Amino acid sequence: MLRIRLDFSYDGTDFAGWARQPGLRTVEGLLREALTVVLRASAAPRVTVAGRTDAGVHARGQVAHVDVEEAAWGALSGLSRRTAGEALVARLGGLLPRDVVVHTAELAPPGFDARFSPLRRRYAYRIADDPTLRDPLRRMFVLWHRRPLDVAAMHDAARPLVGQHDFAAFSKPREGATTIRTLEIFDWERPTSGADAGLVLATVQADAFCHNMVRALVGASLAVGEGRRPRAWPAAVLAAGLREPAAGVASPVGLTLEQVTYPDDAELAARAHLTRNHRVPQGFSGGGP
């Protein structure tokens, strides 16, 4: 078997999330179906993803791996001058709807595991808090918020959350799985130029995320940004360690997985080993925001 790395994007609007669920339209389900056809496989191949996004959450820098028979990979190029990876991308493009795009497919380096090898995941959360900023062409991935937000207060409130903490208060618990994570970046800003000019933008980066964690962090930030809670509140919630219903979980509309970063090839296997043993004593599902 050969391990293939897939880099892909999707508009989460019309998906019930990444993970396959019977009868629902999911990214995993569609991708498995398309891979089965293109690889002429007898059974749908298992696809392992870096970030298991929830319903409605988008991804622009998603990564997965799939293990493929050497013969099936070799057959992809056929008589064309394309590489097997180029052929796979082209054929998947012909099968998949326009809200999922596989950008590249290539042989993964030894030790690569899409779920356990990453060093970090980076998400963006975008909010338009002013009618003049509501762009109908970007409405699927920018949350429209009725009231103006105090971005400086949100950023201040986010400061004490950066670092290694137990994020139990900001996650949907899974039995036996640790909720200790290293939040590397949690910034709120209002960019003055570029694609997100004028919007309220969060950059949230961690080694991995607990389930619902990004949206719970954003929910707490919104409470501060609207003035419903003081700046010190999110840190107090974190310290209390209990899931705080008042924090709420922000809408998936504004959330996009932007990037997954892997170590150098030589470190891939060691990183996967470390992650598997330290973070997921009883089968944590990996990176779900």
Place this chain on the structure above:
Amino acid sequence: MLRIRLDFSYDGTDFAGWARQPGLRTVEGLLREALTVVLRASAAPRVTVAGRTDAGVHARGQVAHVDVEEAAWGALSGLSRRTAGEALVARLGGLLPRDVVVHTAELAPPGFDARFSPLRRRYAYRIADDPTLRDPLRRMFVLWHRRPLDVAAMHDAARPLVGQHDFAAFSKPREGATTIRTLEIFDWERPTSGADAGLVLATVQADAFCHNMVRALVGASLAVGEGRRPRAWPAAVLAAGLREPAAGVASPVGLTLEQVTYPDDAELAARAHLTRNHRVPQGFSGGGP
């Protein structure tokens, strides 16, 4: 009556264009309906637009005017602290679907005519000519093109078209209307940063456009960019003055009206008078791309 200026945007994907047509979903139709409700008007008010976009074409900087009874305008604020314009924007936002957004509504300066006062209109055309650039989150306004494009050739070919010319070869003729326009900008580039990084991007600006003109110009550019026609071909088509079927008309997907520029307030009426007399001897419909 008071003249109100509306600034608004729409995702053209699910619209049969700007102009009202019986039984079809149009931006003008929806906007008139919403204005009728909000202004409690007995008849739908007439809405005059800067750029009459075709089916599928988008607008981010669209402008229109509507004439409103002074009493209806005054009643909008009601007991709130909002201005009439803010109230109109908020109420339209409550009625309109998410693919049309009215950003601002304000009293127009004397002499303002959304259709005849503009100095210029600017359109963008966006193309992703590589699978790695196909962003599902931007798929509604970026054309996905199968073959890589020679942007330098497209830009060279566009050079001789800039200036005042008879664009009959690049427009769908309307009887009695002149097809002489001043094309101020027609650039093709591949931006290296910003929201359009990596894409093939046209900026097309003119005092006004004939019907179908931008898409015909883009169609001719694509023929050059794919190597189907030499760089000198678009200029030859222009000079011949005859609509050239081989040029084709590019898909509306990639086309967005980005900006409409009006003169200083003191010049508005004079500009409208000039435009009306010189450009539209027998009722040209104004700015349709």
